[in-house]
Amino acid sequence: xxxxxxxxxxxxxxxxxxxxxxxxxxxxxxxxxxxxxxxxxxxxxxxxxxxxxxxxxxxxxxxxxxxxxxxxxxxxxxxxxxxxxxxxxxxxxxxxxxxxxxxxxxxxxxxxxxxxxxxxxxxxxxxxxxxxxxxxxxxxxxxxxxxxxxxxxxxxx
Numbered sequence: 391x392x393x394x395x396x397x398x399x400x401x402x403x404x405x406x407x408x409x410x411x412x413x414x415x416x417x418x419x420x421x422x423x424x425x426x427x428x429x430x431x432x433x434x435x436x437x438x439x440x441x442x443x444x445x446x447x448x449x450x451x452x453x454x455x456x457x458x459x460x461x462x463x464x465x466x467x468x469x470x471x472x473x474x475x476x477x478x479x480x481x482x483x484x485x486x487x488x489x490x491x492x493x494x495x496x497x498x499x500x501x502x503x504x505x506x507x508x509x510x511x512x513x514x515x516x517x518x519x520x521x522x523x524x525x526x527x528x529x530x531x532x533x534x535x536x537x538x539x540x541x542x543x544x545x546x547x
Contacts, residue, residue, distance in 0.1 A: 392429035411455030448474035465499035
């Protein structure tokens with residue numbers, strides 16, 4: 391397993407993976423030393439994340455290898471289908487997966503997504519449009535949604 395730490399607009403970001411794919415991408419809540427030499431198996435992930443943050447990439451094309459239950463992996467695959475700049479409620483996601491009663495299990499699997507940003511769990515919101523839980527903090531979820539929004543907020547001053 392290889393790992394690296396890069397700096398991103400959301401903070402220091404840790405990427406873990408190997409030849410079988412990316413295992414996890416998480417934003418850390420502490421200041422870390424960035425990796426001087428990116429392991430070869432992680433280079434494409436680093437490049438694609440930088441392109442995403444620069445507004446040059448809307449879809450990732452990486453080999454992913456998250457660890458989880460079959461149900462969690464099913465939810466994570468469904469998350470990958472939510473288009474850039476769009477959101478979906480937990481209820482809609484549960485319906486899409488075929489069981490409206492599974493909303494809590496879907497929300498739990500969403501919260502355990504180990505590959506932030508690339509598997510876009512930030513695009514899932516409450517039925518009423520509210521921002522609900524995000525392992526990286528709601529401020530990061532809001533940043534990601536604003537970043538992907540076709541309507542950029544203009545500053546007044």
